[in-house]
Amino acid sequence: MTDTTLPQPELRPDCPNFSSGPTAKFPGWSLDKLQTEVMGRSHRSALGKARLKYAIDLTREILGIPDDYLIGIVPASDTGAVELAMWNMLGARPVTVAAWESFGNVWIQDAVKQLKPANLTVLEADYGEIPDLTQIDKGDDVVFTWNGTTSGAKIPDTDWIAADREGVTINDATSAVFAQPMDWSKLDATTYSWQKVMGSEAGHGMLILSPRAIERIESYSPSWPLPKIFRVKKDGKLNRSIFEGATINTPSMLATEDYIASLEWAKSIGGLSELHARADRNAKIVHDWIEATPWMRNMVSDPAKWTNTGVCMVFQGDWYDGLSDDNKAAVPKNIAGMLDKMGIAYDFNGYRDAPPSLRIWCGSTVEEEDVRRLLPWIEWAFAQVKAELS
Known part of the structure; x- marks a missing residue:
């Protein structure tokens, strides 16, 4: 069970842009x-x-x-x-x-x-x-x-x-x-x-x-x-x-x-091979985190079909399954809204026609450290949202 007293993380992503399009500018852009x-x-x-x-x-x-x-x-x-x-x-x-x-x-x-x-x-x-x-x-x-x-x-x-x-x-x-x-x-x-x-x-x-x-x-x-x-x-x-x-x-x-x-x-930075590698590294961080998080699962069941760009995840578990449809939709919406207001991460709620979900863009212009820093904030926000809806 998630601890609702989970401490607020200290490190914030340097770039909070995790939208799946338009996506983050390349590092150093001006x-x-x-x-x-x-x-x-x-x-x-x-x-x-x-x-x-x-x-x-x-x-x-x-x-x-x-x-x-x-x-x-x-x-x-x-x-x-x-x-x-x-x-x-x-x-x-x-x-x-x-x-x-x-x-x-x-x-x-x-x-x-x-x-x-x-x-x-x-x-x-x-x-x-x-x-x-x-x-x-x-x-x-x-x-x-x-x-x-x-x-x-x-x-x-x-x-x-x-x-x-x-x-x-x-x-x-x-x-x-x-x-x-x-x-x-x-x-x-x-x-x-x-x-x-x-x-x-x-x-x-x-x-x-x-x-x-x-x-x-x-x-x-x-x-x-x-x-x-x-x-x-x-x-x-x-x-x-x-x-x-x-x-x-x-x-x-x-x-x-x-x-x-x-x-x-x-x-x-090395052309296409490095672009691929950057997206692969970012996505692996998110995929590994999803696999280790009991209240989350990848929207895609087959790992061979997992993307390395817009990674989509849905919620699971007895607590989530017991919610009404409206409250199920509120979980990702409230998490994304909370972190948006705090300037931690923007635009990572799932697509409007998709099942209630979060979607983290992991493409080549996103920095690996920013992805690492985002995930503890999602855990923290989930604990707050769970407490509110319980």
Whole structure:
């Protein structure tokens, strides 16, 4: 039983930002690290296009994206990038959309209610689980989320994607890329947003296309109309200028410079391997703590599917199980609210559509010591909340 007289911890996290998006800025970030020469200039000027192209080139270098893949900056964050891929590519073949948390379900709704392609299969699983992906036919186009941002469940591998697949894969990687290895040979359209693992400013999405995806876009025209911000073809061919520093609409150059600064920081600390290692170390601290805490469990039952970014945890035990539904929801809400007011930790309550939970972002921009310092505060706050609700 938790001691309700648990003493208040002494050490506070230096950075209290544990949100799962936008995530914490990289260590040492400040506005004066951003280049400002392009501010007030057209994004179509030589300088503007050069800075956008530099962001694309750094992305390729750090992520190790194959040379024959194209990388574009597109509007409307990861949502815009996923929907651009879906609206341009789906409808040519049977489609399977797989989802196991909130954002994946958005792509299901796009397919079911908006695009309505023929031969549509929906694979769903509850929070913390992943559907049986091996049942997906290799002839299908597939839409899936690599890492469940709101559940903490990631795919453990890409063995279920056939090397000789006939369809294309559309991968929402926004809470996985830069923290988990991407199997580029199995990915045709990969998307993410700047404000997730790299902690940059929101608003823009990244779209990474394989040669197979390029061929699909150029050989197929969907039956539905495309909004302007989804149009990536010119004279029947992919408009490659979008992938060389031009953009479909006006980007924020301030946000672009912030993204560039985060990529330069990543390069300075050792690149992708160190980004992965930082997230792994942070997540291990939280996973080990959950396993050692009797009133807490990981939302994901299978350790092979545990994320190293947004770790989600739910409460358990006789005391918690005896609470009303409203009081069960109050436990994480009150813990997060209490530590927010104290300036200890911000924005780590579980996602609004998820089961009552806490979600600690462990991505690459978070410092290991800050994670260590947060956990005793959660224990202390839990003791206070338990006393209040008992």
